[in-house]
Amino acid sequence: MLNRNDSVPLYVQLQNMIRDNILSGRYKQGETIPSETQMMNMYDVTRTTIRKAISNLVNEGLLMQIHGKGTLVCLREMKQNIWNFSGFTDSIRKKNETPVSHVLEKQIVVENKTRFLKLVRLRGMKRETNTLWLTIDTSYIPLSLFPGIDRYDFAEQSLYNVMNRQYNKIPQKATLGIYPIIGDSRTKQLFGYEADIPLIMAKGEVFDEKGVETEKVEVIYGPNVEFKVATYV
Amino acid sequence: MLNRNDSVPLYVQLQNMIRDNILSGRYKQGETIPSETQMMNMYDVTRTTIRKAISNLVNEGLLMQIHGKGTLVCLREMKQNIWNFSGFTDSIRKKNETPVSHVLEKQIVVENKTRFLKLVRLRGMKRETNTLWLTIDTSYIPLSLFPGIDRYDFAEQSLYNVMNRQYNKIPQKATLGIYPIIGDSRTKQLFGYEADIPLIMAKGEVFDEKGVETEKVEVIYGPNVEFKVATYV
DNA sequence: CAGTGGTCTAGACCACCAC
């Protein structure tokens, strides 16, 4: 239920509850969720608050509103966005594959008087006989937002799981620059290729639902990755 | 001024006025725009309406709000998503630059028993002394959906303008694969560079608002283009 | 401290959809 004494705004609490209902399947793909009026009664808040929550979920792409009909669940199937941001681990799991992470580097660095956890991971998925490496991720996580996050072992659990469960921050939006690069010798060695083929690198910032920057990232996508985007004009 | 009898909602009218003020430079990059309270008096609407307009512009990436300080203009340089799809011509015009298109190839081709107009264009913007070339676009447009579209001269008018005005079809969504490539000799010659630097290519399909595929495209982005994406998880 | 944006209430009227 909603907690009015919580510092988390009602519409965010509501938003998370509705999102849970969608992702867990209680609100089913293609069907309508309770109407705004019904939710007003269910949660005892005004329509403005309901609409703010729904509006954010529409922006997230989970819901869709049709005038006169209702609010529909529209779980776009796996538009396999830029995975690092929708959670690498989950996206691999959904393909029924086993995700693997190697932590290459993990240390505290200082930049502009701010302390960050620098985390470099080689990530991929396990195959019968070998591992298919997919990305090299470099993350900078501000310790002020995630105190003590350097204690966790990210070979064992996913970064976003920890952020979500331990710190209650959910990555929501990312702005990225996309650049073509020629891999250097370390990159070639990690991915296991030799020719001078071009790769994709994405570099940018990740924000939570309040617009707070939670992470700076740089991802190099290996030669086995297909990079897909869906845009709405 | 705002027109209450217009069928266009007040917040949309407001939104357009503010956007104009930003793009025309009356509201300057990095500076604050009038506060919400001031705008309430300026336009004689409630704060809710102001906030709805601002909120949309924040989502567009033109504004940014900071609690306690104000609402700032943040014209991200060249955020210009995947321009080909939001309309190359318009996006260049909004920067107060002059768009230029060279038609390199225009012919009717048949594939899978379907007739397409194949259109290859070199696109860029005009500078004082020279032209800065930005992309090489290859489009395949089904003639069944756009009968007679091969008659138009796309050096003079934009493809999306013609689709919109003459055929009443508005491109809405695109699904793209993004690939790194090494430009071939023709590419190098067109963009005017020589080294073996990697470039970005985007390849995919464009759909109208009903989900009908209106175009297949392949865009090669030149070395002067920064490729930015914003994703919501 | 005054001014800003952030959240929320309790209404109102309208346009659209299905029956």
Add this chain to the structure above:
DNA sequence: TGGTGGTCTAGACCACTGC
């Protein structure tokens, strides 16, 4: 016709920023 979302009003209180 009743229910849905779309727009808008006129307030309220709070948290953050800068002086």
